[in-house]
Amino acid sequence: MKSFIVFVLGMLLLHTGGAQPYLIEDSVLIRTPYGATLSAVVVRKKDAPAKQPAALMFFIYANRDRSLEEAKYAADRGYVGIVADTRGKRLSPDLIEPYEHEAQDVNAVISWIVRQSWSDGRVGMYGGSYSGFAQWAALKHPHPALKTIVPYVAAIPGLGLPMENNVFITANYQWPFYVTNNKLTDTAVNNDRERFRKMRLNWFYSGRPYNKIDSIDGVANPWLQKWLSHPGYDSYWQSMVPYGKEYARIKIPVLSITGYYDDGQISAIEYLKQHYLYNPAADHYLVIGPYDHFGAQQGGTRMLRGYQVDSVAIINTRTLTFQWLDHILKSGPRPAILRDKINFEVMGANRWKHAPSLEKMEDSVYRLYLSESGELSFTRPLKEKYHLQEIDFADRDHWTNSSYPDPIIKAELDTSNGLFFWSKPFDKPVTVSGSVTGLLKAVINKKDMDIGIGLYEVLPDGRFFQLSYYLGRASYAADMTKRKLLVPGKAEEIPVSRSRLFSKQLQQGSRLLVVLNINKNPFAQVNYGTGKDVSHETLRDAGEPLKIKWSSQSYFMLGMSRE
Incomplete structure (x- = not known):
């Protein structure tokens, strides 16, 4: 006892x-x-x-x-x-x-x-x-x-979320509800993936402006609306x-x-x-x-x-x-x-x-040019040529810039989605490290565009190992605090920075692949290129397709070390 x-x-x-x-x-x-x-x-x-x-x-x-x-x-x-x-x-x-x-x-x-x-x-x-x-x-x-x-x-x-390089993304749309609906967290709303999947698709196919996406959801999202009023990295975000x-x-x-x-x-x-x-x-x-x-x-x-x-x-x-x-x-x-x-x-x-x-993550930094032949070339082309790309924003059946790395290794890529630039196979293993930077030179028929870039190792067996990706608005590329619209018909220089950093040893026989694209899908704003606040643009603003002439003098920079 x-x-x-x-x-x-x-x-x-x-x-x-x-x-x-x-x-x-x-x-x-x-x-x-x-x-x-x-x-x-x-x-x-x-x-x-x-x-x-x-x-x-x-x-x-x-x-x-x-x-x-x-x-x-x-x-x-x-x-x-x-x-x-x-x-x-x-x-x-x-x-x-x-x-x-x-x-x-x-x-x-x-x-x-x-x-x-x-x-x-x-x-x-x-x-x-x-x-x-x-x-x-x-x-x-x-x-x-x-x-x-x-x-x-x-x-x-304001930089990584809720927008990325000045492009508002829908991936964490529900986050304000999750953290502000109560004193703890609203797990149920955060886990309601089907609700927000339908919302993204309904918004995208409707062609309505991005600032109406919460009305499509049926629940006001005041935090999103507040953030949308600051499309540049202005004093609100800087504070x-x-x-x-x-x-x-x-x-x-x-x-x-x-x-x-x-x-x-x-x-x-x-x-x-x-x-x-x-x-x-x-x-x-x-x-x-x-x-x-x-x-x-x-x-x-x-x-x-x-x-x-x-x-x-x-x-x-x-x-x-x-x-x-x-x-x-x-x-x-x-x-x-x-x-x-x-x-x-x-x-x-x-x-x-x-x-x-x-x-100094790698021994050397190399420039890779978008050569006329579609090769990702280590040598600057002697003559400037152009790669033509056309995006019809009215066509909602064909999404562009599907470069999110899930899965990381893909069996195949849709070669009709974007412009593909391939390096020659490496004759020995090469280590590539850092983030993709560079300079894009282009002439377009509109005042703006949202650029997507995917970087892959093409394995000897033909599979695609995704290394990095980038999403950014051309009009903010030089200065994320201040928008500078492009001039239709004028040759423009668009710097590329703030892509994902990575390090990978490429196999002997592997190639590098850059996929250059324009963003048009349900996972981010659609920039129709009018020069208006992108959150207010609608499909009616799309007008004629976006036509781009990408210069072969455009290049990307990568750090590499030969093993």
Whole structure:
């Protein structure tokens, strides 16, 4: 009987938290100096030192149990674990306004942390996607207590989503409902894929303007409408994260993690580029491999969209995160994978490479020209010739620019969809790394166009391994903040940047393939080329087909090393 009573008491202690090694506060309210209130979870180990550094995640996907798991994980590794909810989420009484207040709110949380008796005055941040964005938002006005950040697949609002290179995409249309419909998350609406698939198709086939897509859905989407009113990367977007010379003020160490097939990769890489542009001495490391948006946040999966990932590419993102925090906050060793600033897995070679910069990922950078014959040539053509392309926007049966890498390895491509440029077969293995950049020269009969580019390795057996892709609006290509319309009939130069970064060892006998196209499908705005705000254009604006003369002097640039 006595032993039974002891057992019952033990179970009661376990379920009431008495047997747990943690001090848990799951209903913390943090009042900011400007009147907002945020909620947070704080976890410490009972036997921890009186003062510790804090590991902070700033989170919009409010979930008490998940926040406790994260905070306990940090506490087990010698930190005060803190997960703070975005303004308006969980216990916060305020309005939910995604992206608009993190530059203030994250620093308010950091100020609260350093005032607590258990704080040693130092904070490190980590986390993925929106949480990655929140870390960069905090660095718009760097807080002296924030000593490092570890952003995974970090978003840049207005650059990677809800638009990509100034083209609004439909892939995350439902996201505002998901995060603003209630104090937690509206999982049901987020998972209703059939609803939003029908919406995209109905909008596309109707020819109605993009700003009416929510009326086709039948539910107003005020956040989408607000974002559509900012088609350029203007002061609205610039206010959310560091912009321009503000990157020069970022002196703390940074570890960025992203993936070759992360939908938002261009944002994560843009942070890195801008940080080094304005602060050449930046202490900023990158880890990148064959991961998608969610895989990068855990360290990869063995099978990714039909591609069997190299074994060495599989890492543990959380383990790496806390190795880094220990390195910066506890004088621990630098994580072994970080042998240089840019650390990348070479697909097909099953090895990691390390470079001091993005520009030096490979030995040489080559130009590949769109030669008259359809060859992707390493030699500039002596005479300028033109490749003709015509897109009939009224034809809704034929989608163009179907270059999303799912599956990554395709058995065949529709050669009627876009212009195809093939290199000669490589006589030995070649490693190709970096992002596709270049200069397109074209004459068109309209004022604008949305360009799509797909880059493939054509394997010796004829299959197509997708390496990278690009989507961008020609009128914003030179300056994403200001639209400059093309002049019909005039030769124009359109720079290409912010495509997906990758690294792959090409097999002997493989070829490179570039597919050049114009975007016309249900997955993004359709730009009819009138020069009006694209969100207001309709199929009635399409007029005659878009006619393009692509110059053979156009080229792409790729980093290559011969094995």
